[in-house]
Each structure stands twice: as C-alpha cells, then as structure tokens.
Amino acid sequence: MDQERIGGDGFAFEGNWRAYAPIAFTNLLLTIVTLGIYRFWATTRTRRYLWANTRFIDDRLEWTGTGKELFLGFLMVVVLIGIPFLFLQFGAQALVLQGHAGLASILTLAAFVTIFYMVGLARFRALRYRLSRTWWHGIRGGSDDQGFGYGISYMWKSAVGSLALGLMIPWSMMSLWNERWNKMSFGPHSFEAAGDHGPVFKRFLLFYLLPFIIIALVGVAAVWGGSGLRGMGSGGPTTGMVLAFMLVPLLAYILFGIITLAFYAKFFREAVEGLSLTGLNFHFHARTKDWFLLFLGDIALVIATLGIGSIFLQYRHWKFFVIHMGVTGEIYTDELTQSRTKVSRHGEGLLDALDVGAF
Amino acid sequence: MSDFRLWHYDGVTAVRRSVELRRTGEGFALEEPESGWTGTPVDWRDLTVVSMEGEHSAYGHRAIPGWRMGFSGQAPQDIAAHLPKAERYGRWIDRFGFWRAAGVFMLVAGLVVWGALEAPGVIAPLVPRGWENRMGDAMVGDFGGRFCHTPAGDAALRALAGQIDPRHEAREIALANIPMVNAVTLPGGRIILFDGLVQQAKSSDEVAGVLGHELGHVRHRDTMTGLIRQLGLSVVLGGAGGNAGGYLNGVLSLSYGRGAESAADGVAIDQMREAKISPAATAAFFERLGGKEEGAEARAMSWLSSHPLSAERRRRFAAAVTPGATYRPALDPAQWQALRTACATDPKVAKFWDNPF
Numbered sequence: 001m002d003q004e005r006i007g008g009d010g011f012a013f014e015g016n017w018r019a020y021a022p023i024a025f026t027n028l029l030l031t032i033v034t035l036g037i038y039r040f041w042a043t044t045r046t047r048r049y050l051w052a053n054t055r056f057i058d059d060r061l062e063w064t065g066t067g068k069e070l071f072l073g074f075l076m077v078v079v080l081i082g083i084p085f086l087f088l089q090f091g092a093q094a095l096v097l098q099g100h101a102g103l104a105s106i107l108t109l110a111a112f113v114t115i116f117y118m119v120g121l122a123r124f125r126a127l128r129y130r131l132s133r134t135w136w137h138g139i140r141g142g143s144d145d146q147g148f149g150y151g152i153s154y155m156w157k158s159a160v161g162s163l164a165l166g167l168m169i170p171w172s173m174m175s176l177w178n179e180r181w182n183k184m185s186f187g188p189h190s191f192e193a194a195g196d197h198g199p200v201f202k203r204f205l206l207f208y209l210l211p212f213i214i215i216a217l218v219g220v221a222a223v224w225g226g227s228g229l230r231g232m233g234s235g236g237p238t239t240g241m242v243l244a245f246m247l248v249p250l251l252a253y254i255l256f257g258i259i260t261l262a263f264y265a266k267f268f269r270e271a272v273e274g275l276s277l278t279g280l281n282f283h284f285h286a287r288t289k290d291w292f293l294l295f296l297g298d299i300a301l302v303i304a305t306l307g308i309g310s311i312f313l314q315y316r317h318w319k320f321f322v323i324h325m326g327v328t329g330e331i332y333t334d335e336l337t338q339s340r341t342k343v344s345r346h347g348e349g350l351l352d353a354l355d356v357g358a359f
Numbered sequence: 360m361s362d363f364r365l366w367h368y369d370g371v372t373a374v375r376r377s378v379e380l381r382r383t384g385e386g387f388a389l390e391e392p393e394s395g396w397t398g399t400p401v402d403w404r405d406l407t408v409v410s411m412e413g414e415h416s417a418y419g420h421r422a423i424p425g426w427r428m429g430f431s432g433q434a435p436q437d438i439a440a441h442l443p444k445a446e447r448y449g450r451w452i453d454r455f456g457f458w459r460a461a462g463v464f465m466l467v468a469g470l471v472v473w474g475a476l477e478a479p480g481v482i483a484p485l486v487p488r489g490w491e492n493r494m495g496d497a498m499v500g501d502f503g504g505r506f507c508h509t510p511a512g513d514a515a516l517r518a519l520a521g522q523i524d525p526r527h528e529a530r531e532i533a534l535a536n537i538p539m540v541n542a543v544t545l546p547g548g549r550i551i552l553f554d555g556l557v558q559q560a561k562s563s564d565e566v567a568g569v570l571g572h573e574l575g576h577v578r579h580r581d582t583m584t585g586l587i588r589q590l591g592l593s594v595v596l597g598g599a600g601g602n603a604g605g606y607l608n609g610v611l612s613l614s615y616g617r618g619a620e621s622a623a624d625g626v627a628i629d630q631m632r633e634a635k636i637s638p639a640a641t642a643a644f645f646e647r648l649g650g651k652e653e654g655a656e657a658r659a660m661s662w663l664s665s666h667p668l669s670a671e672r673r674r675r676f677a678a679a680v681t682p683g684a685t686y687r688p689a690l691d692p693a694q695w696q697a698l699r700t701a702c703a704t705d706p707k708v709a710k711f712w713d714n715p716f
Contacts, residue, residue: 019413026448026457033464035471041449052412059375062409062417067449090498099503099709137375138368138425187373336373338425 010280010327013319014060015053017312023049024311040074040347041067050318056136057331064140065133065347073349081118081350085111113155120154121147122350124180129348131184132341137333141186142341153179170197170204170267177271186277187336195274203266206259214252221248261295262288272325279330286324294320363435365389369398370425378428380438389428403441411445418442479587483580488548491583492530495547504709505536507554512701515694519563522634522689523570529577532570536702536709540648542569544576546583554702560644563690563698568641568676571630575623584619624672628679637686642676 027042044067051063088111095104124147131141154176161172174197181193221244265288272284286294298316301309367378367389376396378389386402401420409417409427416434420426434442447453452460512534520532530548538555545551550573552566560566576582631638690698702708 029461030448030452030464033461033468035468038449038464045448048410049412052410052415060410060412060415064409064419094498094500097498097502098500099505101503135425135427137373138370138427139373140425333373333375338371 009325010057011322011325012055013053013322014055015049015315015319017315020046020049020312020315024315028308028311037071038067040070043067043070046314050315051134054318054322057327059137062135063133064135065129069345070347070349072345073347075349076346077349116155116158117151118350120158121151122348123154124150124183125344126348126351127180127184129344131186132339132343136186137336138338139187139336140339141184142339142343143184144341145183147183150176150179150183166207167204170200173197173267174200174271178274181275185339185341187339189278189336192276193271193274194276195271197270200263200267200270203263206262210252210255210259213255214248217248217251218245221245258288258292261291265291276329278335279332280327281329283326283328284324285326286320290320290324363430363432365428365430367391367398367429368425368427370420370423370427382437406441406443408443408445416442476588479584482587483583486580486583486587491580492547495545495549499545499547499549502533502535502551504707507534507536507702507705507708509697509701509705511694511697512705515690515698515701518694519567519570519689519698522636523567523630524574525633529574534698534701536705542573544573544582546586548577550574550577557699557702561647562640563688563695564636564638564640565644566698567631567634567636567689568627568638568644571627572623574630575626576619578626579619579622581619581623620672624675628676632679632681634689635684635686636689638676638679642673642680645673645676 023045027038027045030038031042044063044065047063047065051061054061088107092104092107095101095107124145128143128145128147131143134141157172157176161169174195178193178195181191184191224244265286268286269284272282275282294316298313301312301316365378365380367376368374369376376389376391377393378391378398380387381390383400386400386405388400389398390396405421406428407419407421409419409429411417414431415429416431417427417429433439448457448460455463516532516534520529524532528548529550532550532552534552534554534557537553538558539553540555540559541553542556543551543553550570552570556569557566560569627641628638631641688695
C-alpha cells in the first residue's frame with residue numbers, strides 16, 4: 001500500500017498564468033515602491049505559488065522558505081563581501097596613485113580569486129537552500145555539506161576546463177554537476193548523480209565549427225555583393241555589399257546562441273538522466289527546439305510588453321522545467337523518512353549577489 | 360460536508376494518511392479509522408498556514424516540522440473558525456492593507472532617494488578637515504613620484520597659485536606628469552594639474568581659469584560630497600538588484616553635479632577678477648574643447664567627460680570680461696615657459712607610460 005509505481009511523467013504543472021498574474025503585478029508594484037527591498041518577499045510569494053502548483057507523483061510540492069531568510073542572506077553578503085570590496089576598490093586605487101601598482105594588482109587578483117571561489121560556494125549553497133525548503137509528503141531535502149570543498153573544486157575544474165581551447169568544458173561542467181548533486185539528499189536518501197560528459201562532447205564540437213561557418217558566410221556574402229555589383233550598376237552594389245556584411249555578424253551571433261542552446265539542451269538532458277534518488281530515475285525531455293521556442297517566446301513577450309512581461313519569465317521557466325521533467329521507478333513512502341540534515345537559517349544571498357543560477 | 364476529507368503527514372515518514380478530526384479540549388487529534396492510527400493531540404494555536412492555492416489548503420505545526428494537515432474545498436464552519444489566516448503579501452503589508460502600504464512605501468522611498476542625493480552635501484562639511492586630509496594623503500601620497508619639480512617650474516606654479524588662491528585654501532597645488540587634458544581635486548584640498556592640460560592650453564590665463572574652477576571644488580568640499588554620495592548610493596541602490604543600480608551609481612558619482620560645477624565656475628570667475636586676470640582665454644578654451652571634436656583637440660575629451668561643458672559655461676566666462684578693464688597675463692612669458700617645460704626637464708619625475716594607471 002505504501003509502494004507507488006511511477007509511469008508516465010511523474011511531474012505535472014497545474015498553475016496558469018491568469019492565476020499567477022495578480023502575484024506578479026503586486027510583486028512588481030511593491031518592489032518598485034520599496035526600492036527593491038521587497039524583492040525577497042516577492043521571490044518567496046512566486047516560489048510558493050509555483051511549488052504549490054507542481055505535482056510530483058501524487059502530491060504537490062511545498063515551498064517553505066521565507067522572504068526574511070533571503071533578506072538576511074542578502075544583508076550578510078553586503079556586510080561580509082560588499083563592504084570589504086568597496087574598501088578594497090578605494091584601497092587599490094590609492095595604492096596605484098602612490099606608485100604601488102604591483103601590490104594593487106596582487107590585491108585585485110586576490111579579490112578576483114575570492115569572487116571566483118564565492119561563485120562556486122554560492123551555487124552549492126543555493127541548491128542546498130532550495131532543497132531544504134522544498135517539502136513533499138511532509139519530508140524535505142537538504143545537505144550536511146557546507147560546500148567549502150565544492151568551492152575549491154569549482155575553481156580548479158573551471159580552470160582546467162578552459163585549457164586546451166576549452167575542450168575540457170563539457171567534462172568540468174558535468175563533473176561539477178555530479179559533485180554538487182551527490183552531496184544532496186531528500187529525506188534519508190542521497191541523490192546519486194552519474195551524468196556522462198561523453199555524449200555531450202559531440203554537441204560541444206559544434207562551437208569549433210562556428211568559425212568555418214562564418215568564413216563560408218563571408219564568402220557567400222562576398223559573392224552576393226559581387227553579383228549585385230554586376231547586376232545593378234554603380235549605385236545599388238555598395239548597399240547590397242554593406243547589407244551582406246552587416247548580416248554576417250548578426251547571423252554569427254544568432255548561430256552562436258543556437259549552438260549554445262543545442263549544447264545546453266543536450267547537457268541538461270544527460271545531466272538529469274544520470275540523476276537518481278533511491279528507486280527513482282529522473283529524465284528531462286526538452287530538446288533544442290523546445291529551448292529555442294522558450295527563449296523565442298521570452299524575447300517576444302518582453303519586447304511586445306515593453307519589458308513588463310519580464311515578470312512572467314520566472315513562471316515560464318519553472319513551467320518549462322516541470323513539464324519536461326519526468327521520473328520513473330518506485331518509491332516506498334514508508335521508507336522515506338524525515339531528513340536529518342541541518343537547515344541553514346539564511347537564504348541564497350551569495351547567489352543573489354553574484355547573480356548566478358542554481359541549475 | 361460529507362465530501363470534506365482530511366489528509367495528513369506526520370513529518371516522520373512520507374506515508375499519506377486519510378484522517379478524521381476529533382475535537383478535544385483546546386484542540387483536536389487526528390485519527391485514521393482504516394488503520395486505527397491515532398496522532399498526538401494538537402492545539403489549534405499551534406497551526407500555521409503552509410499553503411493556500413486555489414482549492415487546496417495545507418496547514419503545518421509550529422513545533423513539528425513536516426507535520427501537515429490539508430484538505431480540498433471548504434472546511435466545515437466549526438473547523439474553519441479555528442484555522443489561522445494565510446499571509447498574502449507579508450505580515451506587515453497584510454495588516455496595513457495593500458494600497459495603504461504601497462502608498463506609505465512610495466513616500467518613504469521618495470524621501471530616501473531625496474535624502475541620498477542631498478545628504479552628502481550636508482554631511483561633507485561636517486567631516487573634520489584633519490580626517491579628510493589624512494584620507495587624501497593615504498589615497499594619493501606622492502602620486503607615485505609623478506609630480507614634476509624644477510626650481511623655475513615650481514616658482515611659476517607658486518606665482519599662479521598666489522594669484523588664484525591668495526588665501527591658501529588649497530593645501531597643495533601640483534603639476535603631474537600625466538599626458539591627459541585634465542585637472543583633479545582630491546580629498547584633503549589638493550589640486551593636481553595634469554601636464555596634458557598645460558601643454559594643450561594656449562596661455563597661462565586658461566590654466567588660471569581651470570585652477571580657479573578646481574579651487575571652487577576645494578572651497579565647497581565637493582570631492583568629499585562625491586565620495587559620500589558614492590558610498591551612500593552603493594548601499595541604497597544595492598537593494599535594487601541587477602545592473603541598473605550599478606549603472607546609475609556610476610553615472611551619478613561620475614560628476615559633482617550641475618550645481619557644484621556651476622558654483623565652481625563662479626569661484627573661478629571671482630578669483631580671476633580679484634587677480635585681474637581676463638576670463639576671455641578660459642571662454643576661448645571652452646570653445647576649443649566644445650567646438651570641434653576632431654584632430655588634435657580630440658585629446659581634450661577627458662576634461663570634457665568629467666566636466667559637463669556647454670555653450671552657457673563659455674558665455675558665462677565671456678560675459679565676465681569687464682569692458683575697459685585692464686588685465687594682465689597670469690604669468691609672464693618666462694614663467695609660462697618654465698611651467699610648460701617643468702615635466703619635460705625634471706630628470707627625476709616618474710614617466711607616466713613606464714607605470715601606467
């Protein structure tokens with residue numbers, strides 16, 4: 001009776017944007033009139049709605065984080081990082097003016113390394129915070145790891161990833177994903193992440209194809225411009241040529257974006273595919289086309305509403321994430337007992353300050 | 360009320376129970392008839408709202424994490440009366456009312472922004488001069504050995520300073536070996552003329568005008584005001600998040616503000632009148648800087664970018680010329696020559712390009 005066999009998707013999203021709109025608009029208004037301070041409570045209201053409308057197997061998720069936690073996390077970042085960096089900034093300027101450029105560059109380098117480390121730490125802690133505030137069947141997730149070691153891994157793996165013309169990037173990304181998730185748990189069970197970077201690598205090679213595509217495009221543009229020269233006489237050709245050469249960078253830019261999407265789509269599928277929790281195996285079904293349509297929709301929404309539509313982006317992204325998530329396997333609810341991991345009191349302040357995403 | 364069905368998680372395992380609520384003295388106990396399971400008694404006051412989404416309500420227990428009780432639809436009257444109310448916007452705003460809270464916040468926000476813009480000008484004069492001097496020295500020191508010193512050049516600079524700043528309001532006026540058309544006022548009343556400006560100037564009167572302007576910043580402690588504003592804005596706008604705050608901060612702290620610039624020009628004109636130096640050359644200098652942006656004058660852009668230049672400023676200096684008044688040049692030709700060659704002839708001065716900023 002306590003065993004649930006899961007087929008199909010496992011995840012479902014039951015919200016709709018009309019129900020979310022009052023939350024989004026009042027959040028926007030309150031955020032403006034409080035000079036941004038309300039955004040921590042706004043985030044909490046949004047997440048409470050999104051989580052409560054997300055069904056996992058037979059019940060909805062719960063978000064129990066509070067605006068106060070996020071606000072305290074932000075204040076901690078201001079005090080521990082913001083103020084020292086402000087002084088460092090003035091101090092480095094002063095050192096340069098006094099002729100100690102060497103010392104100033106050492107200080108600046110130290111600051112850069114510290115920020116780099118903090119980004120890794122923040123990614124880990126944000127995931128831990130989000131899991132520890134996410135409840136399902138009265139059980140929550142979490143991690144007992146503080147993430148300090150992950151910060152070190154993040155530094156050296158990212159550095160190694162950029163070696164050899166970036167060929168190691170897929171490995172470093174997947175390895176960091178696995179390392180992060182392997183330290184997370186839900187209830188008494190640990191997540192197991194065994195994402196394989198091999199299948200992602202082929203997609204990654206598309207980036208190296210891009211320069212050749214651009215060269216080919218330039219060639220085509222030259223021919224097109226040249227044919228215009230012969231066809232249209234003396235006035236038209238320059239415009240045709242200029243137009244062609246203006247289109248090339250634009251096309252290159254768009255192509256770069258599409259390749260990034262294609263790579264990330266594959267990466268995220270493989271990463272989630274390798275993720276499991278006791279008897280549950282996770283899947284992610286979104287393909288490059290789906291991601292492409294998501295971002296195209298985002299852009300259209302923001303442009304058509306002169307920017308106001310951006311308050312719906314969080315909703316759109318969560319919905320996209322949930323409807324493409326799947327889970328198979330078996331879950332024994334009587335074996336799923338309460339998590340004993342520690343609950344940190346403050347939210348993802350670091351992540352907020354450094355502006356990096358959790359997934 | 361027959362379709363009112365309670366579900367329950369005890370927070371220990373993930374097993375979902377279909378329960379019935381049995382009233383006891385100050386609270387209730389949950390029971391699952393099917394299995395004979397009975398939960399511990401719960402006081403009504405221990406209930407918290409976990410979520411209220413559409414038809415679905417879930418309540419938690421103040422002391423037992425993960426304890427949940429929930430239902431779909433409407434609770435019967437006798438139970439509903441005891442259930443806590445959900446927070447909507449946040450406790451304070453709910454208590455106050457949404458529109459009233461928004462109005463009050465808007466008022467406070469307006470005051471904060473106004474205060475952040477105005478307060479630095481009020482606070483700066485209250486900072487003891489000694490602090491500001493020490494701060495400036497710590498930040499700047501000897502400028503990395505880039506001050507140009509030759510006996511004749513120093514004498515010329517002293518002569519110029521003596522006319523524009525007869526009361527010694529500036530603690531130091533120095534010439535730095537930096538090839539930018541610029542002059543800066545540093546904390547602690549220190550004015551630094553860059554060699555690029557001296558080379559670009561067509562006469563000593565132009566340098567006198569710029570020096571008078573910087574003296575205005577010293578007199579009104581504009582640098583301290585700017586520093587405090589930058590500090591204050593970075594704290595206030597930190598709450599706004601994203602990059603918008605950063606950009607705004609950068610733009611606002613870039614200049615002293617229109618009022619401060621205009622006041623500094625006023626000081627320059629006053630000092631030049633006292634010293635009987637013609638403001639006409641400064642007006643011409645502005646015209647050269649603002650007029651064309653190409654060729655050799657392009658280097659003038661750095662002075663332009665930090666000091667908003669307008670035809671009005673030029674007209675103001677031009678209008679300050681008293682017809683029929685007798686003016687004398689700020690420096691005699693020998694002094695002017697000594698000032699112009701000070702950086703080139705000082706053998707000990709640190710080269711700007713050897714150790715770039």
